[in-house]
Amino acid sequence: MKRGGRVTQALESLRLIHGNREVRLLVTTQACIETAAWAFGIAFSIHAYEVGGAALVGLAVASRLAGAAAAAPFAGLLADRFGGRRLLSAAGVLAAVVLALTAAVVALDLPAAFAVFLSAVFGVCLVAFRPARSVLLPPLTRSRSHPRTAVSRVLYSHTFPGGCFRFTVRAASANRSVFLTSACS
Secondary structure (H helix, E strand, O other): OOHHHHHHHHHHHHHHHHHOHHHHHHHHHHHHHHHHHHHHHHHHHHHHHHHHHHHHHHHHHHHHHHHHHHHHHHHHHHHHHHOHHHHHHHHHHHHHHHHHHHHHHHHOOOOHHHHHHHHHHHHHHHHHHHHHHHHHHHHHHOOOOOHHHHHHHHHOOOHHHHHHHHHHHHHHOOHHHHHHHHHHO
């Protein structure tokens, strides 16, 4: 694709987002979700390493991936059956609760098994967002061009700045602060 074509697509994406409140909310939600996922992954890995070393980090990551893998086949079905908005809301609320509980587990120095279990539940929450977004996006755009392609560039453009912000919070404070700021986003 030529340089001018990319600029045109980028401008079209920004116009679509600026001109449509619902798409703007979806983009903002996605930015918050991606930021929380990055922050959780980094902070939880650091906490797991401090508590149990590399073996616990591996177990924690495996639990998160296993939770996501187990829920993935059902997430699309739930989005189709109940609608993207309801699935997105339910997954967002559950993710915030899981992150707050993780902050409590870390702050209270509870056994690592609780945190590993919460990591798996957080993986389940994260896997629900993509099918919910896929159900919500097409009716919101009604564009002749490829709406998913146009908006997906913007949906994923917020992950790096959010990750940098969470890393800064982590560098300046304890792990529980990152879990709490992720829960709030």
